[in-house]
Amino acid sequence: MHVLIVDDERTIREGLKRTINGAFGDVRVSTAASAAEALGILLRDRVHVVFLDIMMPGMNGLELLAQARGTHKGIKWIVVSAHSEFAYAQEALRLGAKDYILKPFGKEQIVKTVAALLEEWTQEETHPSGRGLLEQNLNYLREAVFRRWIQGLDIGRFDLRSIQAEHHRFHLLAVKLESNPELSLRNFIVENVMTEYIGQCGNGFIVNLDGDFLVGVVTLKDEAGAEWFRLGAIAHLDRCLKVPYQLYVSDLQTDFYAIPSEIRKIYTSGEERMPETEGEGSSADHKNDVIDIAIQYMKSSFQDNLSLEILSSVVYLNPVYFSKLFKQKTGTGYKEYLTKLRLERAAEMLADPALSVTRIAELVGYPDVRNFTQVFRKHYNCTPGQFRAEKSHVKA
Structure with a gap:
């Protein structure tokens, strides 16, 4: 089992790591001093449990949880905080946290918590949930096929009707990021944030198509419109991105099999098709x-x-x-x-x-x-x- 400890206080990080390593020799423990560093670890490694502090500089723990849970549904989140306010605990549990531990805490409490998590993880590894595992694998498969399909690559014998059946009336969306050294991390953030947001607004997904260019499909709930969805997407992206980006949301579409050509038009037309440049300069509006x-x-x-x-x-x-x-x-x-x-x-x-x-x-x-x-x-x-x-x- 791999445990990640996310806390801006070094003494807390190291203390938790020593306690867990001392009691569980077969548990791997990583640490991160910020939400950004934690996202990097989540991108590179398979993590099963996260001990997460709420109050951290920059992106706080609840915002990290809200962003990462969309594509890391198997992770057990344990929120660790010095704040006993019910609102914090309520929000953490609403976002999917498994437990809420108040600082200061004793070693016995941490050992007991990790022991229960280790037993649960062992059971899941030995007897995985067939339905949950199947659904997760099918989602990954569909997104991988979709990416190859819009790139014009061979998709084998995969029947696109299984995807098309969920998207009779849909909107295309695209996010273009400014290239920078942290591109891979920001791609990961955008994919997580938009996956979470799409799930709130309807049904769909987003994939990384070409480095700094992400595209997706969303079928919105009946009462939602494209402009409403775009406005909410901007608000979500502005929370986690501090670099310029462009966002495009199409009008309502009905021809599913025209998606590859439509996305190629968006990609080649660039700013002509994606005029809304967002980021620090315009996020306030x-x-x-x-x-x-x-x-x-x-x-x-x-x-x-x-x-x-x-x-x-x-x-x-x-x-x-x-x-x-x-x-x-x-x-x-x-x-x-x-x-x-x-x-x-x-x-x-x-x-x-x-x-x-x-x-x-x-x-x-x-x-x-x-x-x-x-x-x-x-x-x-x-x-x-x-x-x-x-x-x-x-x-x-």
Whole structure:
């Protein structure tokens, strides 16, 4: 079994490595001081378990988990953090983490955790899940065949109808990266991020076609459109890329067997077909667009149960990242912004004497009138009833 420890604190990395090596002589242990270094190891080696710190400079642990889980579904993720906030643990588990360990931790806890993981890994190696293994191998096979097909290479006796059956109405997508020494690592990041995003938006895949050029096919869910998908893809890519790139998403396509010729046109036409150049220079505008979409959704649905997870899913962003982005854009947290929307609407409704305070509370998203009254008092320094009486007195 191969264990990877990802933590920016050297003492934590080395301490975990010594503990695991001391207790399990047949377990291989690698370490990484950053998310970028960890992605490099994941690209080169087969890793079975990752001990992952949340708070690291640059890309944090949750962002790494969100990016890497798409194409590393067999990895067991153990999040290690000094932060006991429930939101961190909830988000880690939502992203697929197997466990959440709080610092400081004892050697016994780590040994017990690794022993359980080693037993689980041994069972899986001895008795692999036939269905899961088959599905994973079929996905790899289809992507490899697709790559050869669009390159004009022989695909043997493989029947493309098995792929075509899933994509009657689809969009082509392409990502062109600026060439640089870290190209292989960035290709890996893009492939993981886009694989994850495509899975959220519908069905499809993306493959590395020619060095810095990645292409894919996606069949979107019924309510999604190409521009909506493109906007979300930009937001995802801007999180992990600090170099210029170009993104192309086609209009709706129906001729599956024309894909090779269409991709060749995209590849040869270059900037004429892919005019949107993204990266550090223009990412702020697209991030603002994503937050604008979220704000419009809040204004139209503030009466609903709008948790951070629900709101971030509307624009297909990681909740932790969305929260930071929202505060950068608005200067306030999403919860405070939502509360302000609700109370402003409640203040307007209080002018209607036919509506009871209980009914108004329900209409603006507070099923518990006592909670509504407490929140209202904190914001306006008076109860809803006092606010109504004061406004009625002013009118009189």
